[in-house]
Every structure is written in structure tokens, then in C-alpha cells.
Amino acid sequence: MFERKVNKTKAWKKLESHCKHFRKVQMKDLFDIDENRADKFRVNLDAVYLDYSKNRINERTMRLLMSLARDCGLEEKIKAMFRGDKINVTEKRPVLHIALRNRANTPIYVDGKNVMPQINEVLAKMKKFSDAVRFGEFKGQTGKKLTNIVNIGIGGSDLGPVMACEALRKYWAKDINCYFISNIDGTACAEVLNKVDPETTLFIVASKTFTTIETLTNARTCRKWLVDALGEHAVAKHFVALSTNREEVEKFGINPENMFEFWNFVGGRYSMWSAIGLIIAIAVGFENFERLLDGAHAMDQHFLNTDLEHNIPVILAMLGIWYNNFYGIHRYAVVPYDQYLQYVPAYLQQLDMESNGKFVSVDADYVKYATGPVLFGGAGTNVQHSFFQLIHQGTEIVPTDFIVPAISHNEIGEHHEILLANVLAQGEALMRGKTIKEAAEELKKAGKSKEEISYLKKFKSFEGNRPSNTIVFKKIDPYTLGMLIAMYEHKVFVQGVVWNIDSFDQYGVELGKQMALSILPELQGNAYGVGHDSSTNSLISLIKRLRK
Numbered sequence: 001m002f003e004r005k006v007n008k009t010k011a012w013k014k015l016e017s018h019c020k021h022f023r024k025v026q027m028k029d030l031f032d033i034d035e036n037r038a039d040k041f042r043v044n045l046d047a048v049y050l051d052y053s054k055n056r057i058n059e060r061t062m063r064l065l066m067s068l069a070r071d072c073g074l075e076e077k078i079k080a081m082f083r084g085d086k087i088n089v090t091e092k093r094p095v096l097h098i099a100l101r102n103r104a105n106t107p108i109y110v111d112g113k114n115v116m117p118q119i120n121e122v123l124a125k126m127k128k129f130s131d132a133v134r135f136g137e138f139k140g141q142t143g144k145k146l147t148n149i150v151n152i153g154i155g156g157s158d159l160g161p162v163m164a165c166e167a168l169r170k171y172w173a174k175d176i177n178c179y180f181i182s183n184i185d186g187t188a189c190a191e192v193l194n195k196v197d198p199e200t201t202l203f204i205v206a207s208k209t210f211t212t213i214e215t216l217t218n219a220r221t222c223r224k225w226l227v228d229a230l231g232e233h234a235v236a237k238h239f240v241a242l243s244t245n246r247e248e249v250e251k252f253g254i255n256p257e258n259m260f261e262f263w264n265f266v267g268g269r270y271s272m273w274s275a276i277g278l279i280i281a282i283a284v285g286f287e288n289f290e291r292l293l294d295g296a297h298a299m300d301q302h303f304l305n306t307d308l309e310h311n312i313p314v315i316l317a318m319l320g321i322w323y324n325n326f327y328g329i330h331r332y333a334v335v336p337y338d339q340y341l342q343y344v345p346a347y348l349q350q351l352d353m354e355s356n357g358k359f360v361s362v363d364a365d366y367v368k369y370a371t372g373p374v375l376f377g378g379a380g381t382n383v384q385h386s387f388f389q390l391i392h393q394g395t396e397i398v399p400t401d402f403i404v405p406a407i408s409h410n411e412i413g414e415h416h417e418i419l420l421a422n423v424l425a426q427g428e429a430l431m432r433g434k435t436i437k438e439a440a441e442e443l444k445k446a447g448k449s450k451e452e453i454s455y456l457k458k459f460k461s462f463e464g465n466r467p468s469n470t471i472v473f474k475k476i477d478p479y480t481l482g483m484l485i486a487m488y489e490h491k492v493f494v495q496g497v498v499w500n501i502d503s504f505d506q507y508g509v510e511l512g513k514q515m516a517l518s519i520l521p522e523l524q525g526n527a528y529g530v531g532h533d534s535s536t537n538s539l540i541s542l543i544k545r546l547r548k
Contacts, residue, residue: 006068009071011070027054027055041057047473048473048480048484048487049471050469051472055469056322081094081098091504095267096110101292101297101486102300127281129240130281133146140199140230141230142199144199147176149176149282150203151179152204152205153182153206156272156276158180159182159269160277164481166340167481168284168478168481169340171288172284178279178282178283193221199230201238202240204241204242204278207219208245210248210252211245226238239254243260270351277289292479294478295484298483299312299490313494316487317498324373330370331374332399332400335400335402335403336377337379344484347485352375354509356496358371371495391430392466399467400469401469404423407475409475427468427470433462434462434464436457436458439456440453440457443456519536519540522544
């Protein structure tokens with residue numbers, strides 16, 4: 001029987017004691033005394049290489065972290081997910097995004113039924129439709145090829161496709177352009193519609209229930225724009241749906257043959273591998289979409305079949321727990337050094353914080369320890385000139401994941417070598433730092449006076465001992481992107497298991513939406529709410545006056 005309260009396990013207590021003795025240990029000293037440190041703390045898997053040697057760890061740290069994972073029953077929980085057990089306990093659902101990219105096609109059962117045939121059926125339908133759009137066989141109302149593809153969704157129905165399409169931009173068909181509308185702010189809709197032509201635009205409406213207020217409001221605006229230009233009959237030629245609500249899809253005017261299904265066993269933030277990825281398949285071609293699935297499947301198999309000590313998602317997850325729960329560091333940064341990966345941090349924000357931002361355990365008890373950390377990030381080298389000041393010299397320590405391809409899709413002059421030099425330098429600088437003595441020597445060589453040296457040496461010093469992981473790919477392609485995203489998915493899952501929370505519900509998004517529905521009639525008319533606080537009432541009145 002596994003201990004349900006993680007902070008009561010023997011491994012947790014040992015880690016608390018270990019951390020007290022380890023806090024003052026300097027990573028640079030660990031490197032100095034062990035020339036093989038980098039070899040001990042790295043994993044090379046197929047197309048991905050993880051160097052985690054620049055962390056505040058030694059071999060004992062990792063043994064204790066893996067003991068903690070085992071005390072929490074991680075190995076059995078991994079098997080349970082792949083079996084199709086209902087590990088989303090609050091909603092009584094299995095969690096099977098892994099089935100969407102099950103390239104081995106081994107049976108996966110939900111309530112005694114193999115789900116692979118229906119998944120393969122949708123994939124085949126996606127291939128047929130995406131090919132028809134790309135090759136001009138599925139035409140618009142006036143017979144023109146559809147070259148502007150607009151995805152209308154929000155949350156997981158938007159962030160995954162946006163991130164993947166941008167990451168794989170180099171693989172887009174030359175005559176295809178992709179656009180995304182998610183925000184209910186009318187500006188988001190207006191800006192896209194100003195860029196596209198009704199005759200050549202295909203809208204993909206992504207909403208499982210076909211009732212999501214933001215998505216359907218945007219979809220109706222786009223529908224009106226299209227109908228005003230081409231007439232009512234154009235809707236069936238220019239709209240498709242990613243949904244399970246056939247009745248509402250038909251009411252909208254979409255041909256149900258152009259409705260692509262997905263399932264309750266796939267959460268929104270894990271859905272880019274499903275029909276939600278239709279825009280990806282259209283942009284890069286279905287063969288490349290399959291390569292995306294192949295990469296994710298390779299990471300799935302690594303996660304399922306590799307011992308914890310050499311398991312990349314497990315290692316990343318347990319390092320995160322080490323800092324979050326023992327060092328009290330409740331934040332981390334993800335910094336891809338590749339312009340095509342600029343939306344990866346935003347995608348991971350939803351994946352991580354919506355999954356593990358929970359304060360109630362699966363046993364319906366309040367947790368007594370930190371769970372999901374705050375994640376932020378951006379593309380290097382841009383962020384070196386923004387928040388890296390805090391990462392290097394701030395009072396808050398920010399563990400950082402650096403993601404970098406060895407080869408760029410655009411090898412122009414020295415650009416990529418300079419980029420690579422920067423990412424490697426950042427990791428080393430965060431680890432080594434610069435002592436006050438070293439800073440003083442630099443200032444002396446620069447010809448500064450004694451007074452200037454005395455004053456400036458602290459400003460020029462860096463504490464160092466700041467942790468980072470470096471994740472290297474040969475090149476960002478569909479396969480490696482699939483591996484990368486699946487790696488982070490499994491990392492988040494592992495942390496949820498250890499924290500004993502349900503990583504697959506998202507009740508936290510509901511309250512604000514419910515309250516917005518009660519405020520909306522007040523903004524639209526003369527109704528007045530009951531039970532608002534004085535601030536909210538005052539703001540409603542102010543906004544109504546300003547809008548008049």
C-alpha cells in the first residue's frame with residue numbers, strides 16, 4: 001500500500017534532512033571535484049538529449065527523489081494511465097491522449113471497448129480532408145482553392161494548434177496561411193478578418209460541446225462576415241467543426257460530414273494530437289502530422305518502459321519537486337532558443353498550471369504542501385534582455401529549462417552559432433556566477449579606480465548556483481516536436497501523482513465564467529445584480545456610463 005500523504009513518506013523526510021545539509025553546496029564545486037559529473041546526469045534518447053548536471057543535486061539526491069516517486073506508486077500509476085484506468089478521478093474518466101498517438105496500434109480499452117478503431121477512423125478522415133484542402137479538391141463557394149485557414153477555439157483548442165503550427169512553420173505548404181482566433185475581444189476577430197478573403201477562407205470551429213461562449217461568439221461573427229459576402233449557402237463550403245454536438249453543428253449550417261469527433265478521455269490541453277490538430281495537418285501535410293504523432297509515441301514508450309532513474313519526464317518532474325517542495329522555489333522558466341518555438345512557453349503554461357494548480361488532493365483533503373509552480377518564459381535571446389536580469393541577480397531563484405536545436409532551419413551567416421553560444425553561456429553563467437573578487441579583478445583590468453572598484457564590485461558580481469536543464473535536439477521537425485511536448489505532458493503527470501492531485505480536471509476555470517454570465521445582462525441592459533460587492537457594482541456602473 002502506497003502512502004497517500006506524500007509529506008509523510010520516509011523519502012520525503014529524508015529529502016527534507018538532505019536539503020538542509022545541501023543548501024550551501026555550490027554546483028561549481030561539484031563540477032570541480034567530479035570531472036565525470038556531466039556524464040552522470042544526462043540522458044540521450046533518440047532525437048532528444050537532456051543535460052541536468054547543472055542542478056543542485058548529487059547522486060544521493062536523485063536516489064531519494066526516485067524513492068519518493070516509488071513511495072507514491074508512480075510506476076503503477078503510469079501503467080494505469082496506459083491501461084485506460086479512470087485516473088481522472090473527479091470526472092471518472094480515463095486519460096488517453098497517449099492513445100491518439102498509439103502508432104503501434106495496440107488495443108487500449110475504455111469500459112471494455114478498444115478505442116483504437118474509432119481513433120484510426122478519425123485520423124483517416126483528417127487525412128482525407130486535409131489532403132483535399134491542400135490539393136484544392138475541397139473548394140470554396142466560388143470554386144477557388146481555400147488557402148486561408150482560420151482556427152476558432154480557446155484554451156487547448158487554440159494553444160496547441162498555435163504552438164505546433166508556428167513551431168513547424170518551415171513545413172507549411174507554400175500557398176497556405178494559418179490564422180487563429182481565441183480571445184473574445186472583438187479585436188482578435190476583426191484583425192484576422194481584415195487579412196483574409198471570404199472566397200479563399202476555411203474556418204475550423206473547435207468546441208467539443210459547440211456551446212463554448214468565446215468560441216461560438218467568434219464563430220457567429222465570422223459566419224455573418226462570410227454570409228454577407230457570399231450568401232447563406234457558403235457556410236457549408238467554408239466551415240468545418242471539431243465537435244461531438246451534431247445537432248448544434250447542423251443548426252450552424254455545417255455539413256455533419258465535415259464534423260470531426262474527439263472524446264471525453266482527452267482533455268483540452270492534451271488534444272492537439274486529435275482532430276483539434278486538423279489545422280496542423282492542413283498546414284504541414286498529414287504525413288508530417290503523423291511524424292508529430294510518431295515522436296510523441298516514442299516519448300510515450302520511453303516513459304512507460306524506462307526505469308525511473310533514466311526516464312526523462314520523471315527526472316524533470318522530480319527535479320521540479322526538489323525545488324518546489326524542499327527549496328521553496330515555486331516558479332520556473334522555459335526558454336527555447338529557436339524563434340519557431342516562441343509559443344512553447346505559453347502552451348506549457350496551460351499544460352502545467354491548469355493541470356497542477358490544485359489545492360485539494362484526490363482524497364478530497366486540502367494539501368499541506370506546495371503543488372503547481374508558476375511557469376513563464378519566452379524565446380532566447382530576446383529574454384536575455386528582459387527577465388534574465390532577475391534570473392541572474394534577483395533575490396528569487398528561477399530554475400530554467402533551455403531548449404535548443406543544434407541546427408537551424410535558417411542557417412544564415414553566423415546567426416545560429418551566436419545563438420548557440422548564448423544558450424550555452426547562460427547555463428554556465430547561472431551555475432558558476434562571478435565572485436566579488438573576480439568582479440574586482442575585471443574592474444581593475446578595465447582601468448577603474450580603487451574607489452570605483454570598491455563601489456561597483458558587488459553590482460558586477462553574480463551569486464551563481466542557479467539551476468538549469470539543457471534540452472538539445474538536432475533540429476526542430478515534426479518528430480522532435482512530438483517528443484518535446486509529450487515529454488512535458490508526462491512530466492506534469494508525474495508531479496500530479498507525487499502531489500496526489502488530479503492533474504486532469506480544471507474546475508478552477510469555472511467560477512469566473514459563471515459570474516461573467518450573471519454580469520453580462522447588467523452590462524447589456526438595465527438589470528442590476530444581486531450580491532455583488534461594492535467594487536464590482538461600482539465598476540459595472542462606471543463602464544455602462546463610459547459606453548454610453
